[in-house]
Amino acid sequence: DQQVKQNSPSLSVQEGRISILNCDYTNSMFDYFLWYKKYPAEGPTFLISISSIKDKNEDGRFTVFLNKSAKHLSLHIVPSQPGDSAVYFCAARVDSGTYKYIFGTGTRLKVLA
C-alpha cells in the first residue's frame, strides 16, 4: 500500500520556467512533509519541509504547498535552472509516536537549457 504517491515519474521544463512536482498521500495522520533532491551516486539532500498546520512554506526559489483537504503536496521551483535536474522525493512523517517516514517513488526533473 503506497501511502505517498508521486504519479509523474519524469518531468521536463525549460530553463527559467516554473517546475511543479506533485505528491499525493492517503494517510491523514501525516503531520510533517518534506522534499528531498537526489543526484546520481549521492544520497538525498533535504530541500524544504512543511508542517501539517501550514499551507505554504517558501525558501528562495523553492515553495511547498500543502492542501490537506485534497491530501496533496506540491513543490514549485521558480525559476528552474539546469542544476535543478535531479530526482525529487516527497516524504511524509507519521505522527503516531513512531516518527516513521514514508517516501514516494520519486520524480525525475530535467531542466532544459
Added chain:
Amino acid sequence: KAGVTQTPRYLIKTRGQQVTLSCSPISGHRSVSWYQQTPGQGLQFLFEYFSETQRNKGNFPGRFSGRQFSNSRSEMNVSTLELGDSALYLCASSLNRAETQYFGPGTRLLVL
C-alpha cells in the same frame, strides 16, 4: 560539521554471503534510520535506532538487522544474501526522532 558518512561505498557479494554496512551520523545526532532504494521503488524504510534501541522497523525479513552503538554510530547486517538485495542502502541521521533526516551518500550493494 561533517555530514553522514557510510562505508563502504560499493560492495560486491555473492548469494548466501552476509554483509555489514556502517553509518556514522552527523555529530550530535542521536537518531539513525536505514533505507533501501531500488529502481522504481523509492526509498523503503528498514529500521530506525535511537539511544541504541530499535524504535521502528519496516517490512523486511529477519535477514535484515541492525544495531546502534553508544556513540550513535550504526551498522546494518544482511545475512544469506539474495539477488534481490542488490540496492542502494541509505543511512539518515537526525538530531532527535522528530527532527529532519539528513542522508549519507549510500552504500551500493551488488549481489551476484
